[in-house]
Amino acid sequence: xxxxxxxxxxxxxxxxxxxxxxxxxxxxxGTSNNSNSSTGMSLAVIFVLTFASFTTYVVNSLILKPxxxxxxxxxxxxLIIASFVQFIEMLLKKYFITLYQALGIFLPLITTNCAVLGxxxxxxxxxxxxxxxxxxxxxxGCGFALALVILTSIRENLHDFNLPNAFKxxxxxxxxxxxxAMGFMGFQLIGK
Amino acid sequence: MQLVENLKPHLxxxxxxxxxxxxxxxxxxxxxxxxxxxxxGLLTLLVLVLSSxxxxxxxxxxxxxxxxxxxxxxxxxxxxxxDLFMQGYFYEQYKLIGLFIPLIVVNCAILASAETMASKSxxxxxxxxxxxxxxxxxxxxxxxxxxxxxxxxxxxxxFKLIELNxxxxxxxxxxxxxxxxxxxxxxNAFKERENDY
Numbered sequence: 001x002x003x004x005x006x007x008x009x010x011x012x013x014x015x016x017x018x019x020x021x022x023x024x025x026x027x028x029x030g031t032s033n034n035s036n037s038s039t040g041m042s043l044a045v046i047f048v049l050t051f052a053s054f055t056t057y058v059v060n061s062l063i064l065k066p067x068x069x070x071x072x073x074x075x076x077x078x079l080i081i082a083s084f085v086q087f088i089e090m091l092l093k094k095y096f097i098t099l100y101q102a103l104g105i106f107l108p109l110i111t112t113n114c115a116v117l118g119x120x121x122x123x124x125x126x127x128x129x130x131x132x133x134x135x136x137x138x139x140x141g142c143g144f145a146l147a148l149v150i151l152t153s154i155r156e157n158l159h160d161f162n163l164p165n166a167f168k169x170x171x172x173x174x175x176x177x178x179x180x181a182m183g184f185m186g187f188q189l190i191g192k
Numbered sequence: 193m194q195l196v197e198n199l200k201p202h203l204x205x206x207x208x209x210x211x212x213x214x215x216x217x218x219x220x221x222x223x224x225x226x227x228x229x230x231x232x233g234l235l236t237l238l239v240l241v242l243s244s245x246x247x248x249x250x251x252x253x254x255x256x257x258x259x260x261x262x263x264x265x266x267x268x269x270x271x272x273x274x275d276l277f278m279q280g281y282f283y284e285q286y287k288l289i290g291l292f293i294p295l296i297v298v299n300c301a302i303l304a305s306a307e308t309m310a311s312k313s314x315x316x317x318x319x320x321x322x323x324x325x326x327x328x329x330x331x332x333x334x335x336x337x338x339x340x341x342x343x344x345x346x347x348x349x350x351f352k353l354i355e356l357n358x359x360x361x362x363x364x365x366x367x368x369x370x371x372x373x374x375x376x377x378x379x380n381a382f383k384e385r386e387n388d389y
Contacts, residue, residue: 020365022221026300029213071276074294075268082261111264114217114298121294166381167373170213174373181366 004135011139013187017115018147019180020188023140024115028148029173031106038152042145044103046138048088048110049119052081053137056120057130070124077120082111115144150180198320202328208301209332209372210379215301218292219333220368226349228288229337233330235274235293240302240329243267244310244322251311263306264297271296301329340371 017023024045031041056077064070089107092100100107110116119140123133154176163172204210209219215236222232243266247254254262275293278286286293296302305325310318338348344362346353361367 022217022365022368023295025216025220026214029216071272074272074275074297075265078264078268078297079261082264111260112298112300112303114295117298118291118295121291125291165384166377169376169380171373171376171380174369174376178366178369178373181364181369182361185364185366 003132007132007135008139008142011136012143012146013184016143016147016184016187017118017140018144019177019184021118023118024113024144027106027109027113028144028151029170032148032151032155032173035152035156037106038148040103041106042148043099044106044110045113045115045144046141048081048085048107049116049141049144050134050138051088052084052116053119053123053140054130054134055084056080057123057128057133060120060124061130073121073124074117077117078111081116081120085111115140147180147184151177154180199324199327202324203331204379204382206328207332208325208329209336210376212301212304214304215299215329216372217295218299219329219336220365220372222289222292223333223337223340223368223371224344224363225341226334226338228285229333230330231282231285232289232292233326233333235278236296236299236302236333237323237326237330239267239270239274239296240305240326241319241322242270243302244305244318245315246270247306247310248313248315248318254311259311260303260307263303263311267302267306268297301325336368336371336375339375340367343367343371 011017015021018025018028027041027045031037059076059080060073064073064076069076085108089100092103092107119137123136128136151173155173158172158176167175202208206212208214209216218232218236223229243263246266247263250262250266271294274296278289278293305322309321313321340362341347341349342353342358344358344360344367346356346358359367362371
C-alpha cells in the first residue's frame with residue numbers, strides 16, 4: 001500500500017508528465033481551451049494510460065524479452081497502443097455508451113499522445129514489475145489530468161484580461177504553463 | 193533563389209512549431225542546449241523526409257480505411273532505424289536525448305505531413321515539401337535551444353561567453369515553456385508591425 005502511494009504521489013506531483021517531462025503536450029494545448037473537452041480528455045488519458053501500460057508490459061515481458069526482440073519495441077508498442085485504443089473504442093460504444101459519448105473524438109486521438117508511448121518505453125527501460133508499471137501508468141494519467149484541469153481553469157479566466165496584443169494566443173498560454181511548472185518544481189523536494 | 197523564397201514561410205509564418213503548434217514535446221524537452229536541439233531537429237528532419245517520400249511512393253496501394261496504421265508503421269520503421277543508428281555511432285549524444293528519439297514516432301508533425309501532404313502528392317513534391325518543413329522544424333528547435341542556452345548558462349553551442357552563472361530557470365522544464373512563450377510573443381509583435389505598414 002505504501003509503495004502504491006509513493007508511486008502515485010511521485011507520478012502526479014514530482015515527475016508530472018506534462019510539466020516536468022514534456023510528454024503529451026499537443027493534446028494538453030489542444031483541449032485546454034474549454035472545460036468540457038478537457039474533462040473528456042483527462043478521463044480518456046487516465047483510462048488508456050493505465051491499461052496500455054498493463055498491456056505493453058505483458059507483451060514486452062512475455063514475447064519481446066524471451067525472444068530478444070527488444071529492438072522492435074517502438075514498432076510493437078505503437079501498434080499495441082493503436083489497436084488497444086481502437087478496441088476500447090468499440091467496447092465502450094457497445095457497453096458504456098454514455099462514457100463513449102463523453103470521451104467523443106478524444107479517444108482515437110490518444111494514439112498520437114506521446115505520453116502513452118512514453119510510459120510504455122519508460123516502464124521497459126526502468127525494468128518495472130507489472131504492479132509498478134500499471135501504477136506508474138495510472139499516476140502519469142492522473143498527473144496529466146491534474147495539470148490539464150488547472151490549465152483549463154486558468155485559460156478560461158484569461159479571456160477576461162486585457163493582454164498586450166503580442167501575447168495573445170499561444171504565447172501567454174506557454175508563459176502560464178511555465179509559471180505552473182515552476183510551482184510544481186516545489187514538489188521535487190519531496191523526493192529528496 | 194526560388195528555393196530560398198519557398199523556405200521563408202516555413203521559418204516563421206507556417207513553421208511547424210511556432211505557427212502550427214505541432215511537435216511540441218521534443219521542441220521543449222530536448223532544447224536545453226543548442227547542440228541537443230540541433231541534433232534532435234536533424235533526426236526529425238531525416239525521419240520526416242524518408243517517411244513522407246516512402247508514403248508518397250506507396251500511396252496508390254494504401255486502402256483509405258487502413259491508412260493511419262500503415263503510416264504509423266512506416267514512420268515507426270524509420271524511427272527504429274534512426275534510433276539504432278544513433279545508438280551505434282553516437283552513443284554519447286544518444287544518452288543525452290534518450291527517450292525522445294523513439295518518441296519521434298508520435299511527433300504529430302510527421303503524421304500530419306503524411307496525412308495532409310504525402311498521401312496526396314507525387315514523390316518530388318512531397319520530398320521537397322517535407323524537406324522544407326523539416327528544415328523549418330530544425331531551425332525552430334535550434335532557436336529555442338540557443339535561447340535557453342544563452343540565457344541559462346551564458347554559452348553558445350557549449351562555448352562559454354562569460355564566466356558567470358546564467359538565469360538558471362531557463363535550464364529547467366519551466367524555463368522551456370517560458371522561452372517558447374517569449375519567442376512566440378516576439379514573432380507576434382513582428383507580424384503586427386508588418387500589418388501596420
